[in-house]
Amino acid sequence: MTHSSSDERRTSRSGALGRLLLVSGTIPFDLIVAEHGSMVLRVCRAVVGVHDAQDAWQETFLAALKAYPALPTDTNVEAWLVTIAHRKAIDATRRSSRAGVSFEQLPDQVATAGADEVDLDLTRALATLTERQRLAVVFHYLGGLPYVEVAQLLGSTTDAARRASADGIARLRSMKGALR
Secondary structure, three states, rough: OOOOHHHHHHHOOOOHHHHHHHHHHOOOHHOOOOOOOHHHHHHHHHHHHHOOOOOOHHHHHHHHHHHHHOOOOOOHHHHHHHHHHHHHHHHHHHHHHHHHOOOOOOOOOOOOOOOOHHHHHHHHHOOOOHHHHHHHHHHHHHHOOOOHHHHHHHHHOOHHHHHHHHHHHHHHHHHHHHOO
16 A cells, blocks of 8 residues: 555654554544644643643644544644644633633642743743744744645745744744743
């Protein structure tokens, strides 16, 4: 059995899902979640921050699960999931901007420092970028998408997406010392 280009586009870089696709004709959704879940979470964290990322992640995969049966076989699953995650993250941002903050029940203890410190630094650093730069960096570096697909998500050209990403990375590198 040969490996067609549509099979290559639908699978991830690892190739394991591609072999399953060739055998069964379709990939079970739970394997897609296992393969791409961490990438989607990184995208959600970068767009909405660590506090709302889990909700955006869950909403992403709920929406993806509903749409999965009708997904064309030549779809790039990674790009499809990043698109959904981006939209769900925007929805979460809009919801949180409209929601009030309640101070009736504050936690008894202050959260301890841990692994999320790095995520918080990244989130703060990404927040200093323009929206186009932030999304280009998130989609390309955290989401792993090629610039052609980043450009489609941003509604721009490949060169513009590449430039926005390069400018964003340059800005983040200039801030590197300020984050520590």
